[in-house]
Amino acid sequence: MHRPHVVIISIDALLKEDLNDLSNLPNLQRIKEHGSMVEAVRSIYPSLTHPAHAVMMSGNPPSVTGVYANTHMGTFGEQEVWFNRLEEMGCPTLFHLAKKQGMTTAACRWPLTAGGFSEVDHLLSEVTREEIEAAGMEALLQREASPSLAPIIREHFPLLDGKAQPAEDRFSSTVAAEIIERFKPNLLLTHPAFVDSQRHHHGLFAPEVTEAVRTVDGFVGLLICAADRAGILEETNFIVLGDHGHLAVERSIALNARFVEAGLIELDRDGNVSFWKARSHAAGLSAQIYLKDAGDSLLSAEVEALLRRWALEEESGIGEVFTTAETAERFALSGPFSFVVEGDGRTQFIDDWREPIVRPVEHPRSNHGHLPHRGHQPPLLAMGPAFRQGVVLDECSLLDLAPTAAEILGLEREGMQGRVLEALLSGR
DSSP states (O other), rough: OOOEEEEEEEETTTGGGGGGGTTEEEEEEHHHSSEEEEOOOOOOOOOOOOHHHHHTSSSOOOOHHOOSHHHOOOOOTTTOOOOOOOGGGGSSSSSHHHHHHOOOOEEEEEOOOOOOOTTSEEEEOOOOHHHHOOOOOOOOHHBBBBGGGGHHHHGGGGOOHHHHHHHHHHHHHHHHHHHHHHHHHSSSEEEEOHHHHHHHOOOOTTTHHHHHHHHHHHHHHHHHHHHHHTTTTTEEEEEEEEOOOOEOOOOOHHHHHHHHHTTEEEEEEEEEEEEEEEEEEEETTTTEEESSSSOOOOHHHHHHHHHHHHHHHHHGGGEEEEEEEHHHHHHHHOOOSSSEEEEOOOEEEEEOOOOEEEEEEEEEEEEEOOOSSSOOOOOOEESSTBOOOSOOOEEEEEEGGGHHHHHTTOOOOOOSSSOGGGBBTTTO
């Protein structure tokens, strides 16, 4: 009996509206016509890439994964460190569960997999610009990739141009296709990000975004063709989805500059931060507020009153203020912060502590990190022997991806908070 294969392709920031015209997207059209679809996948809070991918591979929310932002809060003015290593996950993932069952696993530029060689047989991890600057791309890939991939990486390395897109996606998708063809893993997760970068730089539905979706559709085709060449196409289940939405932004707000005005951040003679009692860590269209002493009830009350007063001001950019108790209860989001501020839907937050506080966005741009029910939603498409044909569901949760993949592979699901998308599966 052949074991099933699952290939999960997370197209960063793919939206349902991107699928309105499939005439130029032959591979996504093929998956939709021969499989099933969920029209709206509810992301998590904050709707950021690395927290979302932690959820997608575990079936658990940020309060369980421990990945509550893209980056750890760092020292003022220094590069922040991304949540990106498998050891940072606070719960088992699909990789752990598959390896426990003796299955072959692979990941190609999937966040939160770096260093996960014991659980991922064929690993090409996500790398950051800061790591590239420190080590150089070639040396970094040699360090952060499995030995099994060394000849594949060497062969296709000329495709890369640092982290420039779409070259990076072309490289990682080509490597992923070779992994499928050579090693036939039971589980492969990969993450093209070109669509997200184009939305950030050109706006929600700019022509550049349409072209990026078309380009990434070609990368999806590489993986389908690889499964065909490997002789496992009839046993392979493809799941393609987006991880979060986007909202158009008109301005940036430097909340830390407001904390300077309020006397909660102090500067030295050179304008650098010398001391702080409260500070903001930006999360796109939301921000997480930290206290130097989280146990100081008087400071906490002072900062909460300040945030709620600012929220009444139209120019503050703040739409809502949540305590950590509220984010834990309402959004399954917890972390070392004391408050979370949600933007007004047109404002993104930045970590700068210098004036000006309000900075207009000069060109059409969009961003994310907002409450997941707001704005446009990502879809999910699924095709393969485990899936029915022609089923369309209105919505599901991002947490449902891992349990559904686990069900197809026959893995344990104990502890997963998501649910199996039974209605999509054949024989149900």
